[in-house]
Amino acid sequence: MSETLAIINARLVDPASGHDGPGSVLIEGDTIIAVGSDINVDAADEIIDAKGCILAPALIDLRASKEPGLTPDGENLATLAAGAAAGGIGTVVLAPNSVTPHDKPENLGAMIRDMMGAPVRMRVAAGATVGLAGSSMAEMGLMAKAGAVYVGCGDRPIADSNIMRRVFSYASHLDLWVACRPADAALSDGTIALESDWSARLGLPAEPAISERIAIERDASLAELSGGKLMIDRLSTASGLEALRHVRQRDIEIASSVAIAHLTLNEIDAGDLDGAFRMTPPLRAESDRVALVEAIAQGEIDAVVSDHRPTPFDDKGEPYANAVPGTLGLETLLASMLGLVHDGQLELIDALRVLTCGPADILGLPQGRISEGAPADLILIHGDVPWVCNPEDFKSPRGNTAWAGRRFQGRVLQTLIGGCIIHNYNE
Amino acid sequence: MTRAAFSYQFPHRHLLSVADLNPVDISQLFERAAHWLAVNRTPDKSSDTLKGLTVLNLFFEASTRTQGSFEMAAQRLGADVVNFAVATSSASKGESLSDTARTLAAMRPDIMVVRHNATGAPKFLADRTGLSVINAGDGMHEHPTQALLDCFTLSNHWGSVGGRRILIVGDILHSRVARSNIGLLNILGAEIRLCAPPTLLPLDVDQWGVDVFHDLDEALEGCDAVMALRQQKERMSGGFVPSGREFFHLFGLTHERLEVCAPDVLVMHPGPMNRGVEIHTKLADDPDISVILEQVESGVAIRMAALELLGANIRKGGKS
Numbered sequence: 001m002s003e004t005l006a007i008i009n010a011r012l013v014d015p016a017s018g019h020d021g022p023g024s025v026l027i028e029g030d031t032i033i034a035v036g037s038d039i040n041v042d043a044a045d046e047i048i049d050a051k052g053c054i055l056a057p058a059l060i061d062l063r064a065s066k067e068p069g070l071t072p073d074g075e076n077l078a079t080l081a082a083g084a085a086a087g088g089i090g091t092v093v094l095a096p097n098s099v100t101p102h103d104k105p106e107n108l109g110a111m112i113r114d115m116m117g118a119p120v121r122m123r124v125a126a127g128a129t130v131g132l133a134g135s136s137m138a139e140m141g142l143m144a145k146a147g148a149v150y151v152g153c154g155d156r157p158i159a160d161s162n163i164m165r166r167v168f169s170y171a172s173h174l175d176l177w178v179a180c181r182p183a184d185a186a187l188s189d190g191t192i193a194l195e196s197d198w199s200a201r202l203g204l205p206a207e208p209a210i211s212e213r214i215a216i217e218r219d220a221s222l223a224e225l226s227g228g229k230l231m232i233d234r235l236s237t238a239s240g241l242e243a244l245r246h247v248r249q250r251d252i253e254i255a256s257s258v259a260i261a262h263l264t265l266n267e268i269d270a271g272d273l274d275g276a277f278r279m280t281p282p283l284r285a286e287s288d289r290v291a292l293v294e295a296i297a298q299g300e301i302d303a304v305v306s307d308h309r310p311t312p313f314d315d316k317g318e319p320y321a322n323a324v325p326g327t328l329g330l331e332t333l334l335a336s337m338l339g340l341v342h343d344g345q346l347e348l349i350d351a352l353r354v355l356t357c358g359p360a361d362i363l364g365l366p367q368g369r370i371s372e373g374a375p376a377d378l379i380l381i382h383g384d385v386p387w388v389c390n391p392e393d394f395k396s397p398r399g400n401t402a403w404a405g406r407r408f409q410g411r412v413l414q415t416l417i418g419g420c421i422i423h424n425y426n427e
Numbered sequence: 428m429t430r431a432a433f434s435y436q437f438p439h440r441h442l443l444s445v446a447d448l449n450p451v452d453i454s455q456l457f458e459r460a461a462h463w464l465a466v467n468r469t470p471d472k473s474s475d476t477l478k479g480l481t482v483l484n485l486f487f488e489a490s491t492r493t494q495g496s497f498e499m500a501a502q503r504l505g506a507d508v509v510n511f512a513v514a515t516s517s518a519s520k521g522e523s524l525s526d527t528a529r530t531l532a533a534m535r536p537d538i539m540v541v542r543h544n545a546t547g548a549p550k551f552l553a554d555r556t557g558l559s560v561i562n563a564g565d566g567m568h569e570h571p572t573q574a575l576l577d578c579f580t581l582s583n584h585w586g587s588v589g590g591r592r593i594l595i596v597g598d599i600l601h602s603r604v605a606r607s608n609i610g611l612l613n614i615l616g617a618e619i620r621l622c623a624p625p626t627l628l629p630l631d632v633d634q635w636g637v638d639v640f641h642d643l644d645e646a647l648e649g650c651d652a653v654m655a656l657r658q659q660k661e662r663m664s665g666g667f668v669p670s671g672r673e674f675f676h677l678f679g680l681t682h683e684r685l686e687v688c689a690p691d692v693l694v695m696h697p698g699p700m701n702r703g704v705e706i707h708t709k710l711a712d713d714p715d716i717s718v719i720l721e722q723v724e725s726g727v728a729i730r731m732a733a734l735e736l737l738g739a740n741i742r743k744g745g746k747s
Contacts, residue, residue: 200629202546203567203606273547317525321545321566 002029005419006041007380010050014057015353016360016369025055027376030418035370048414050380054348057356057368058090058377058415062125062150062257063179063233063305064330065097075310075396080330081118082395085423087331088412089306090120090377091360091367095179095233096127097154097309103127105142112147119422120415121367121377123149128167128178134158134185137170144174149363152179152233155280155325157215159185161222168228177255177362179233180219182240183281187211192321193282194237198267204321207282212240220247220254231362232256234307236281238291244300255362256300258292258354259307260329264336265289265402275316275323276402279307293345296354303359306333310398327402331394336403338383338410348383376419385411437736441553442561445571445610453575453615459732460579460725467503467728477506477738483536484510485552486563487543492698492723493563493573497540500730504738509536524548525555532556537741538734541565559737561730567601573697574607576729578615580722581652584693589616592689594646596622596678597656597705598667600629604697605656609635622646622678626667643678650688654695655680655705663704671704681707685716693718 005027012023012035024041026034041047061084067074075083084092094111096102102111108124115122126148130136140151151171157180158164164180171178191207193199199206216232220243223230235241235256244256261279266286270277277283295301309326316323337355340346360368367377389406391399415423437455439447448456466472482501486494494510501508511531522530524543528551531539538559541549546566553560564570581588593612599605599621612619619637621628633639640646647653663671685692694710694717702708711717 195630197631197634200631201606201635203569203601203603203629204546206630273550317523319524319543319545319548319551321547322524 003046004028004044005046005048006044007048007050007055007378008041009052010055010380011052012055012370013349013352014370015349016357017371018349020349023055025370025378027419030376032370032372032374032376035372048380053413054381054383055370056352056379056381057370058379058417059088059334059355060091060359060365060368061089061306061308061330061333062093062303062359062362063095063259064092064308065094065100065310067310068099073397074312075398077114077118077122079396081120081122083330084120085415086395086412088334088379088381088415089330090379090415090417091123091365092120092330093123093125093149095125096132096152098132098156101127101132101154102143102148103130103132103138105139105146108143108148109146120417123147125150125152125179127151128153128171129158129163132156134160134163137163137167140171140176141174144176148176150177150179150231153181155181157181157183157185157188161218164219165222165226168223168230169226172227172229177229177231178223179231180215181233181281182212182215182219182235183207184211184214187214191282192278193270194267194284196267196285198271202273209237209239209284209288212237213243216240216243216247220250220252223254224250224252229253230255234259234262234281234305235292235301236262236284237288241291241295241300255302257303257305258296258301259305260333260336261307261327261402263289263292263296263304264339269402270320273320275318275320276327276400276404278320278323278325279327279402280325293340297346297350299350299353301354301358302362304337304354306330310396311400313399316400326400328391328394328396328398328400331396332389332401332403332408334381334412335387335389335408335410339408342409376416378416379412380414381410382413383410385409387411437740440559440737440740442571442733442737443550443553444562444569445574445607445614448611448614450614453578453611456575456729456732456736457579457582459735460728461583463731464725464728467724472503473505474503475505476735477501477504480538480738480741481507481509481536482538482540482734483531484508484540485513485531485542486511487513487548488564490542490563492726493542496723496726497561497563497730500727501734503727504731504734506734506738524551528552528556532558538737559741561733561737564603566603567606568603569607570603571607572726572730572733573604574611575733576722576725577608577654577695577697578611579729580695580718580725581693583725584718585651587615588612590618591651592618592620592649593652593654594620594622594650595654595656596643596646596680598627598658598662599623599632599656600627601659601662602656608654609637620646620650624668624678644684644687647684648687650692652693652695653680653685653688657697657699658701658705660701671701675704679703679705679707680710682710682713685710692716695719695722698723
């Protein structure tokens with residue numbers, strides 16, 4: 001018989017069941033065996049008194065990235081996993097991007113073997129086309145066999161509608177989601193900012209928000225035609241949201257993610273042209289941000305992702321226009337979301353839904369919920385601990401965060417994965 | 428020294444954007460430029476105003492006239508001038524701009540004149556080096572000394588640009604000259620008109636304190652000055668405008684079209700010109716109307732004024 005662990009006196013928040021109230025959890029081995037307010041914990045081998053802190057499922061992040069293997073001083077699997085654990089993230093999906101395209105089954109297989117020993121659950125998404133160039137399909141089937149959980153296009157949309165159609169069509173027989181950045185390739189090519197008064201005055205090459213709408217309409221139509229499953233990879237504008245609502249009226253399998261940056265920052269944060277705020281998609285207008293937060297409250301968004309992207313400082317040692325896009329996000333994902341809760345923009349349970357059962361349900365994962373039989377992937381959160389984001393304190397060796405200097409409220413005290421405590425705040 | 432110059436100290440350590448200047452700063456720059464303009468017409472042009480200071484010309488984009496103008500200005504003021512040839516240096520070896528900046532700053536220059544294709548690069552360098560930085564053009568953002576020399580040229584004719592009607596015609600969208608001029612002319616109280624096809628206008632440009640026209644003849648009515656912008660050839664071949672000749676027929680400046688302007692209308696161009704695309708060659712060379720060469724002359728004077736005022740603040744160790 002495995003060891004048993006009880007967590008008692010918690011504020012149990014489980015978005016999957018809609019429960020937010022006092023409760024306890026009993027864990028045997030790596031599985032939750034009982035949940036409720038009247039479970040018998042006397043027989044437990046070990047008891048953790050949560051003292052009223054929030055107990056939630058460990059978070060699931062569908063989009064993060066590390067640096068290419070052997071990058072000197074770079075983010076590797078170990079630092080990435082440590083950062084995820086500290087940020088309360090129990091499952092991390094490494095998504096393809098231009099420097100790590102995940103387009104070869106042999107490389108992907110080796111990577112997945114390397115991930116086996118990580119303290120958090122790590123998964124990989126495969127590149128849909130070779131080199132993410134959008135011209136010929138990658139070996140999706142072999143990569144799915146190796147363990148890829150979805151296929152994606154990275155930051156650059158597949159411009160050719162014929163290729164896009166075939167990717168949907170081919171991925172459908174493997175039952176894989178196709179993650180597409182919602183951007184019209186031509187309208188977004190070479191742009192670094194949202195088309196707005198700000199970018200026009202600064203003379204920045206800019207992308208109109210309707211680029212997202214056009215892409216969503218196209219991709220949804222192609223998915224409908226070919227029976228594919230469309231995952232809108234980082235919706236970022238109100239215009240795109242309108243398109244999402246529109247295409248959801250049809251009979252298409254659609255999921256949508258939003259990056260945490262687009263929920264907590266807007267283009268004005270980049271107003272001083274600090275390269276730390278250069279990202280893909282670019283930061284949007286405040287009205288876009290508000291619309292996205294509202295959409296989460298309405299349950300229209302399935303997942304919020306960290307879009308964690310470690311970048312050497314030297315690459316950010318350039319003016320905004322030339323800086324490599326991307327920000328770290330694993331260690332600030334939860335705190336940024338809690339900021340929206342503290343500000344009264346979101347309910348806690350809604351904020352956690354898109355970080356737990358939302359993404360779990362897209363991929364059909366058993367974790368991301370607190371229920372009998374589910375994996376014991378849990379986090380204990382003190383919702384009020386104040387802290388200041390200092391990149392020096394990160395587990396990541398990189399420091400390219402858009403939240404540097406931000407004041408946060410709320411911290412992960414403990415992270416449990418498969419019943420094992422893998423992170424303790426005070427340690 | 429005039430009363431205004433005596434009682435008000437030019438407070439800036441950098442010249443990054445016209446938006447940082449107030450009308451008194453501008454009149455101080457113009458007063459000093461007028462002084463240097465006169466000096467530059469004598470055979471005794473050298474001064475030792477900046478003696479002991481080093482001016483570094485850091486041009487990441489090719490430039491002949493702006494770089495030459497800054498170089499001449501700094502040399503006439505007695506500064507040591509170094510032209511850093513960026514195309515053949517570390518930037519092409521993959522060094523980041525912040526590393527380049529730190530390296531150059533370690534050589535202890537005093538003023539850095541920067542042109543770069545990225546918006547904000549001069550400010551980026553100012554933040555990271557602690558040197559005085561003059562923006563000599565950043566991306567499609569600003570080119571403050573160009574706007575200052577344009578307004579200085581006009582005010583030499585009129586006394587002041589306030590209340591005058593000035594038209595800027597051509598590729599506003601990609602033009603840092605237009606952005607700086609719109610900012611500066613607004614500060615100085617001019618009435619600004621823009622004329623271009625919609626493909627060459629920035630988003631919501633009508634919010635920038637200007638009147639927008641698509642018809643040149645309408646736009647020219649009653650104008651005291653017309654500024655043609657340089658049209659880049661690659662944008663004149665179907666991408667933004669169908670052809671150079673179509674552009675000339677719709678938006679090119681000619682003597683005939685200028686008849687609806689104010690009687691003593693002045694024509695300006697920041698150079699280099701594409702004769703027969705944005706301006707008729709005869710008009711460009713008409714000394715009664717065209718002030719294009721005066722602009723070039725003013726350019727040296729205005730850059731001397733800027734270098735002088737920044738240099739004075741460096742000597743004081745002042746911060747701004």
